[in-house]
Amino acid sequence: MAVYKFGGASLATPDAVAHAVSLVARRDGAPTVVVTSALAGVTDALLAVAHAAATATPAQLDAALGRLRATHAAVLDALLDGDDARTLHDALDASLAEVAALAAAARAIGELAPREVDRVVARGERLAARIVAAALGRAGVRAEYVDATDLVVTDGAYGEAAPDLAATAPAARRVLRPLLRARVVPVVPGFVGRGPRGETVTLGRGGSDLSATVLAAALGARRVVLWKDVPGLLTADPRAVPNARVVPRLGAREAAALAHYGAKVLHPRALAPLALAPAGKGTRVLVRPFARPDERGTEIVARRVESRAPVVAVAATMDQAIVRVVGRGLHALPGVAARALAALHAAGVPVSLVSQAASAYDVSVTVDGARAAHALDALRRALAPELASGELESVDARVGVATVGVVGACAADDARAAARALTTLADAGIAPLATAQGAAGASLSLVVDATRAVEAQRALHEAFRLHEPAAARTARVARTDVVLLGAGAIGRELAAQIAAAGARSPLRVCALVDRSGFVFDAGGLSRRRIAELCGAKVAGRPLALAPGARAATAAEALDAIAAHRPSRPVLVDVTAADTGALLERALGTGWDVVLANKVPLAAPQEAVDRLHAAGRAGGGRLLHEATVGAGLPVIDTLRKLLEAGDRVQRIEGCPSGTLGFLFGELGRGLAFSAALRDAMARGYTEPDPRDDLSGQDVARKALILARLLGFRGDLSDVAVESLVPEAMRALPRDAFLARLAELDAPWEARVRAARAQGRVLRYRVRVTRRRIAVGLVAVAPSDPLGALSGTDNQFAFTTARYRAQPLVVTGPGAGAAVTASGVYGDLLRLAAERR
Numbered sequence: 001m002a003v004y005k006f007g008g009a010s011l012a013t014p015d016a017v018a019h020a021v022s023l024v025a026r027r028d029g030a031p032t033v034v035v036t037s038a039l040a041g042v043t044d045a046l047l048a049v050a051h052a053a054a055t056a057t058p059a060q061l062d063a064a065l066g067r068l069r070a071t072h073a074a075v076l077d078a079l080l081d082g083d084d085a086r087t088l089h090d091a092l093d094a095s096l097a098e099v100a101a102l103a104a105a106a107r108a109i110g111e112l113a114p115r116e117v118d119r120v121v122a123r124g125e126r127l128a129a130r131i132v133a134a135a136l137g138r139a140g141v142r143a144e145y146v147d148a149t150d151l152v153v154t155d156g157a158y159g160e161a162a163p164d165l166a167a168t169a170p171a172a173r174r175v176l177r178p179l180l181r182a183r184v185v186p187v188v189p190g191f192v193g194r195g196p197r198g199e200t201v202t203l204g205r206g207g208s209d210l211s212a213t214v215l216a217a218a219l220g221a222r223r224v225v226l227w228k229d230v231p232g233l234l235t236a237d238p239r240a241v242p243n244a245r246v247v248p249r250l251g252a253r254e255a256a257a258l259a260h261y262g263a264k265v266l267h268p269r270a271l272a273p274l275a276l277a278p279a280g281k282g283t284r285v286l287v288r289p290f291a292r293p294d295e296r297g298t299e300i301v302a303r304r305v306e307s308r309a310p311v312v313a314v315a316a317t318m319d320q321a322i323v324r325v326v327g328r329g330l331h332a333l334p335g336v337a338a339r340a341l342a343a344l345h346a347a348g349v350p351v352s353l354v355s356q357a358a359s360a361y362d363v364s365v366t367v368d369g370a371r372a373a374h375a376l377d378a379l380r381r382a383l384a385p386e387l388a389s390g391e392l393e394s395v396d397a398r399v400g401v402a403t404v405g406v407v408g409a410c411a412a413d414d415a416r417a418a419a420r421a422l423t424t425l426a427d428a429g430i431a432p433l434a435t436a437q438g439a440a441g442a443s444l445s446l447v448v449d450a451t452r453a454v455e456a457q458r459a460l461h462e463a464f465r466l467h468e469p470a471a472a473r474t475a476r477v478a479r480t481d482v483v484l485l486g487a488g489a490i491g492r493e494l495a496a497q498i499a500a501a502g503a504r505s506p507l508r509v510c511a512l513v514d515r516s517g518f519v520f521d522a523g524g525l526s527r528r529r530i531a532e533l534c535g536a537k538v539a540g541r542p543l544a545l546a547p548g549a550r551a552a553t554a555a556e557a558l559d560a561i562a563a564h565r566p567s568r569p570v571l572v573d574v575t576a577a578d579t580g581a582l583l584e585r586a587l588g589t590g591w592d593v594v595l596a597n598k599v600p601l602a603a604p605q606e607a608v609d610r611l612h613a614a615g616r617a618g619g620g621r622l623l624h625e626a627t628v629g630a631g632l633p634v635i636d637t638l639r640k641l642l643e644a645g646d647r648v649q650r651i652e653g654c655p656s657g658t659l660g661f662l663f664g665e666l667g668r669g670l671a672f673s674a675a676l677r678d679a680m681a682r683g684y685t686e687p688d689p690r691d692d693l694s695g696q697d698v699a700r701k702a703l704i705l706a707r708l709l710g711f712r713g714d715l716s717d718v719a720v721e722s723l724v725p726e727a728m729r730a731l732p733r734d735a736f737l738a739r740l741a742e743l744d745a746p747w748e749a750r751v752r753a754a755r756a757q758g759r760v761l762r763y764r765v766r767v768t769r770r771r772i773a774v775g776l777v778a779v780a781p782s783d784p785l786g787a788l789s790g791t792d793n794q795f796a797f798t799t800a801r802y803r804a805q806p807l808v809v810t811g812p813g814a815g816a817a818v819t820a821s822g823v824y825g826d827l828l829r830l831a832a833e834r835r
Helices: 014-025 042-052 058-079 082-109 114-138 165-181 207-219 252-260 268-276 336-346 369-382 384-389 415-427 450-463 470-474 489-504 527-538 554-562 580-588 605-618 634-643 657-667 672-681 696-709 733-738 740-756 816-833
Strands: 002-006 032-036 143-145 185-189 192-194 200-202 223-228 249-251 284-289 298-301 313-326 353-356 362-368 394-407 434-437 443-449 480-485 507-513 517-520 570-573 592-595 648-654 760-767 772-779 792-799 807-812
Touching: 002 014, 002 207, 014 058, 014 114, 032 114, 032 207, 042 058, 042 082, 042 114, 058 082, 058 114, 082 114, 114 143, 114 185, 114 192, 114 200, 165 185, 165 207, 185 207, 192 207, 207 223, 207 268, 249 252, 252 268, 252 298, 252 313, 252 394, 252 443, 268 284, 268 298, 313 336, 313 369, 313 450, 336 353, 336 362, 336 369, 353 434, 353 443, 362 369, 369 384, 369 394, 394 450, 415 443, 415 450, 443 450, 480 489, 480 554, 480 816, 489 507, 489 527, 489 816, 507 527, 507 554, 507 816, 517 554, 554 580, 570 580, 570 816, 580 592, 580 605, 592 816, 634 648, 634 696, 634 792, 634 807, 648 696, 657 672, 657 740, 657 760, 657 792, 672 740, 696 760, 696 772, 733 740, 740 760
Parallel strands: 002 032, 002 223, 032 185, 143 185, 223 284, 249 298, 480 507, 480 570, 570 592
Antiparallel strands: 192 200, 284 298, 313 362, 313 394, 353 362, 394 443, 434 443, 507 517, 648 760, 648 792, 760 772, 792 807
């Protein structure tokens, strides 16, 4: 037996109601009870009518009721016709007429009493349940509307009634079991119950979920399915922690703790009935995504879920205030804490956390920030004698705090988990204002300044590796999922290098993306699969044509991959395109980014600033060693010099392995056209070799370095000497290549002139904080630049400490293998930092 509960978001439109009906029909006759909320927005609209009933004009009331009538009519007219539609229209008109009569009475006496407010508000759930029952019947499912006041018995507290479970069970069995035995689906309005005198009452926040779990406990149902507009309970609020993932299974105590800290997916009260079933026959609550019903969502069970991972989620209650009762004499005043809490209770101020120092110097409680002044007033009145005598020093409040909860079956009583939580906040420079833990150990509460709450959640989420599946968190190797943007020579080489490392590597290529589409496997692409895809790319076939691939833009591919919550995802950009907007999006959602692509970092300064701002906001990191020196540690060397406090005065050298190879070959007597074609064949050049010959590729590298020194200019501010004759710059690529031989004679003359002076040609960059120059120079063979051979790059750092003799980094700087190794190094660094 199952109880299905559909919330307002699941009943927002005719299509949504039809989808809900199809989910019930899929049960194929299995005993099922359906509990409904009101249609989307209706409860709030009815509450507004009830609260304004005494003061609204008849015209205002008519307009509000007209909108409610239109909302319901739009749904039932789309789903029903004939007698079914007429019957429901009559019920709708009668229900709204009663609301109008109650409002007229309220105008006469000046208010609408709580009893009548509940009578008004309950109509939303009742009308929705009638519509769903009729729609089920039209779909061929035998269904019957059953009013909740015949089933759910409560204490009668208007607006916040508590079900009497002992009295509800026999009533529910008496009414519902005959229907279920007859294979009829009872459709029950949630949120509604019966008071001691038979009056209609409502159950308050989370009331429909509570209705579902109460009925399930009464009937002994094995499952309650709460169909929601979320994928399940998450490891964190995705607005604060973009890489939060679904928690597949957790205990009721943990789920209630999450709800307490503000996870609005369900209310803690809804889980109370889980504890009532006999041992071994507990009802499971499944939080499932309404739009994607085949996904598992989250399963909540009554018992504690055993796990080697002590923490399952983090959450935060915002807009809090911490109220303190302070006094050195507190230890000599027994009962002060009890009196303080009693005073707050009498004032109607709920307390969410209590913390007291071992020295008994102060007692702290957290309350809703909006009630801080009310709480202070109540405490100062209750403790006035002690404040007057000086036994208590003060009662004060600090608003603008948040309570961050670290939730898990043993989050608080596992010493290592508690220590890690506090150490994590300390490392982030966040000082807890108060701490507390539940006696059952299901959560640890940390009160922090509200401005640091998001940062605290992200840090804790990262520290406990909640972005990974629970099994991965306890495994020896924590996997980092790599998404390769670009499947050219560098991308193929990088994929092969990662795959070759096998199971010992923390990296796992889960997707390849090109202009046509993408291939994705949540478990990681196998070495064989990567080889097949790379082979197809070499043969000129786009990824979208590969088996199991999807045609998509890069942005669409990223969204589709992100929906699967990859583990610690890294987007690797090995294209030569302007991908700035895509990278900004990835960084802003918490993905790390590694670049071989120089274009985004050589974009206008404001675009680069946006990239870094997105990383700071979303928690994503940006590494780009391969953008300057391929596999050489150029950026790493520069960063270390700066971090050590050295002042870098100048960087100069040859940052182009392509041009270094070209000039080396010219010096050996090879014709320019032959040398360039050889470089292209070896994969040393950009797809269009004019990107190298124009100096633009070198200029981008120089600009990236200069910006690390503080240069705020753009590519247009770089003085660049192009090696492409002006007449050939606008030619199509193939036309340019066809005319390469025209350049042989001029280059032969340049080489001969340099040799006559005892020099060799090199293409040099010079970078300072204020100026960048890129161009052709003739240097002595004994010069460090002159001694370069093959594809070697050279970078000389002249600094305050390396003034007489610059610090020089030299080595191969061109080719897919060395560039891929530079990217690989950045990936390994990210993986190591996240362990």
